[in-house]
Amino acid sequence: MSDETDGDLPAVPERLPIVDYLQLGDDPHLLANECTKCRARYFDRRNACAKCGAVEFVSVRVADRAVLTAFSIVHRAAPGIPVPYVSGIVLTDDGTSVRANVVGLDDPMKAELGMSLGFTTYGCGTDDNGTECVAFGYMTV
Amino acid sequence: MSDAVWVLGASMTRFGRYPDLDTVDLASQACIDALVDGEVTIHDMDILAAGTLFQQSGMGQRVQKQIGQTGIPVYNVTNACATGATAIRTVHLAIKAGEAEMGLAFGVEQMGKMGLLRGGAKEEANVYEPSGRYGAVAPIDGILGTETMPGVFAQAGMGYAYENDGVGFEQFARVAYKNHLHSTLNPLAQYRKEFSMEEIMGSPVQSYPNTLLMCCPTGDGAAAVVLVSEERLRSMPTDVQNRAVKISASVLTSDPWVESGQVQPDVNTLTRNAAAQAYEAAGVGPEDLDLVELHDCFATAELIHYDNLGLCERGGAGEFIDSGAPFRDGRTPVNVSGGLISKGHPIGATGVANVYEVTTHLRGEAGDRQIEGAKVGLAHVIGLGSACGIHILEKAA
Numbered sequence: 001m002s003d004e005t006d007g008d009l010p011a012v013p014e015r016l017p018i019v020d021y022l023q024l025g026d027d028p029h030l031l032a033n034e035c036t037k038c039r040a041r042y043f044d045r046r047n048a049c050a051k052c053g054a055v056e057f058v059s060v061r062v063a064d065r066a067v068l069t070a071f072s073i074v075h076r077a078a079p080g081i082p083v084p085y086v087s088g089i090v091l092t093d094d095g096t097s098v099r100a101n102v103v104g105l106d107d108p109m110k111a112e113l114g115m116s117l118g119f120t121t122y123g124c125g126t127d128d129n130g131t132e133c134v135a136f137g138y139m140t141v
Numbered sequence: 142m143s144d145a146v147w148v149l150g151a152s153m154t155r156f157g158r159y160p161d162l163d164t165v166d167l168a169s170q171a172c173i174d175a176l177v178d179g180e181v182t183i184h185d186m187d188i189l190a191a192g193t194l195f196q197q198s199g200m201g202q203r204v205q206k207q208i209g210q211t212g213i214p215v216y217n218v219t220n221a222c223a224t225g226a227t228a229i230r231t232v233h234l235a236i237k238a239g240e241a242e243m244g245l246a247f248g249v250e251q252m253g254k255m256g257l258l259r260g261g262a263k264e265e266a267n268v269y270e271p272s273g274r275y276g277a278v279a280p281i282d283g284i285l286g287t288e289t290m291p292g293v294f295a296q297a298g299m300g301y302a303y304e305n306d307g308v309g310f311e312q313f314a315r316v317a318y319k320n321h322l323h324s325t326l327n328p329l330a331q332y333r334k335e336f337s338m339e340e341i342m343g344s345p346v347q348s349y350p351n352t353l354l355m356c357c358p359t360g361d362g363a364a365a366v367v368l369v370s371e372e373r374l375r376s377m378p379t380d381v382q383n384r385a386v387k388i389s390a391s392v393l394t395s396d397p398w399v400e401s402g403q404v405q406p407d408v409n410t411l412t413r414n415a416a417a418q419a420y421e422a423a424g425v426g427p428e429d430l431d432l433v434e435l436h437d438c439f440a441t442a443e444l445i446h447y448d449n450l451g452l453c454e455r456g457g458a459g460e461f462i463d464s465g466a467p468f469r470d471g472r473t474p475v476n477v478s479g480g481l482i483s484k485g486h487p488i489g490a491t492g493v494a495n496v497y498e499v500t501t502h503l504r505g506e507a508g509d510r511q512i513e514g515a516k517v518g519l520a521h522v523i524g525l526g527s528a529c530g531i532h533i534l535e536k537a538a
Contacts, residue, residue: 016269016271016278017278018277018278018279018281018284018285019275019276019277019278019281019285020271020275020276020277021275021276040398040400041400042403043275043403043404044274044275044403045274045275045276050398050402051398069300069303070296070297070299070300070303070405071296071299072287072291072292072295072296072299072348072349072350072351073346073348073349074283074287074289074291074292074347074348074349075345075346075347075348075349076289076291076345076346076347076348077282077283077287077289078280078282078283078289080283081282081283081284084346084349085283087286087287087292087296087348088286088296089286089296089300089401089404089405091401095400096400097400097401097403097404097405098404099285099286099404099405100285100286101283101284101285101286108349113299113302113303114303124279124284125279127267127268127269128267128268129268129269131268131269133269133278133279135284135285136285
């Protein structure tokens with residue numbers, strides 16, 4: 001944080017994750033809320049576990065490596081979304097399903113079911129304060 | 142005497158676009174026609190259930206003001222794409238519970254040419270601030286995968302392809318080919334045009350593998366059914382009894398927890414559960430079905446529901462469509478109406494329209510598209526969220 005910042009104003013972050021389950025830093029990764037009773041994992045805030053009903057969760061790191069179990073090559077999207085892009089459902093090595101884009105393919109048609117992928121992050125926009133929004137995706141390894 | 146519930150009257154408007162009518166007009170027309178079809182009046186009804194997803198609340202009461210304000214209880218229901226089936230289920234439950242002898246259920250929607258793209262359509266935030274249950278600072282649709290319906294159902298189909306052999310772009314396209322072909326015989330279908338496989342596979346890609354001709358259209362329409370208790374039916378004229386169709390199973394399920402459910406809606410498990418319950422209740426199996434109207438919002442969806450409804454061997458949906466089994470002259474005709482892909486999908490009306498279609502065939506009144514000798518049929522819808530409705534219908538003995 002700059003020393004020149006007015007003391008009444010909050011610090012302006014340089015980067016923010018697009019969702020709070022994306023952990024930035026030197027080793028970006030995903031965090032899941034894991035049920036302490038049945039180990040079901042969730043990315044969003046939960047009042048109780050949808051699988052077993054328990055109400056206690058711990059934050060756990062999600063594995064970076066994954067395989068592509070389903071995808072769609074999206075050609076028609078909301079305004080502002082570059083198309084085509086590859087939307088994927090991946091299953092991480094620790095058995096967590098994640099939805100994200102498959103990035104880094106020079107041709108979307110090269111997406112293949114079962115392909116091995118690794119976790120990555122990239123900037124996806126900047127706000128009026130100059131804060132960068134950071135998204136995550138998966139790319140071939 | 143059994144405690145079965147029967148379809149006494151059924152009707153649907155042609156699905157399409159009605160810029161000069163409103164939802165009350167469409168629903169009222171379907172209701173009046175269903176009452177006439179059942180040779181009863183609104184004064185015979187003990188309950189009314191109204192299904193709509195996008196319209197303002199109080200749809201049932203608004204329709205009552207056009208077809209008869211008799212003071213009966215009205216249940217306005219919404220349950221995603223299973224809304225219409227839920228309206229039917231509501232009346233069915235009331236009759237089963239002994240609180241009603243006869244009731245009217247309708248579904249209606251007026252979508253026009255509304256687009257369903259969302260999420261990223263919002264202007265980018267000027268200042269990022271976390272909000273919502275994911276603490277998102279910006280719309281995530283298109284950034285963290287797709288939330289659009291063609292994409293979600295494309296992924297559902299591709300997930301099936303990942304787990305099973307013999308499923309690919311061509312199999313999905315063949316589903317659309319079949320349903321467009323079937324719709325040419327249905328005067329109530331929104332579109333009635335045959336397309337070649339090349340045209341379907343070559344039409345603009347929405348979300349691969351779903352091309353434009355593999356996606357249902359938006360549209361307007363309404364459908365209605367009159368349900369009656371067995372006891373009340375037996376007091377009616379013989380010709381009315383003979384046209385009544387028995388509801389052998391009425392089932393509604395929601396999606397149980399699955400690991401991947403938080404990132405990709407699971408449209409399979411609740412359908413499989415509903416099918417198992419329905420077959421058990423009806424005492425029939427998939428091999429007994431003479432026709433099926435299932436929820437083909439996208440070609441990828443229909444294919445996986447062959448498996449979910451047990452119409453094919455586990456994992457055999459690709460072979461099932463390739464064999465011609467779900468064509469109208471095949472082993473188990475599926476979506477002989479043209480399905481959602483070509484008949485149309487005004488969401489609230491769809492679940493009722495599926496029951497109308499099966500009922501019409503079991504009565505032998507389906508005209509050019511009639512499945513000859515049909516005695517047992519199944520109507521299925523699924524709405525994301527999720528809800529699945531299945532009704533198994535049987536021709537009067």
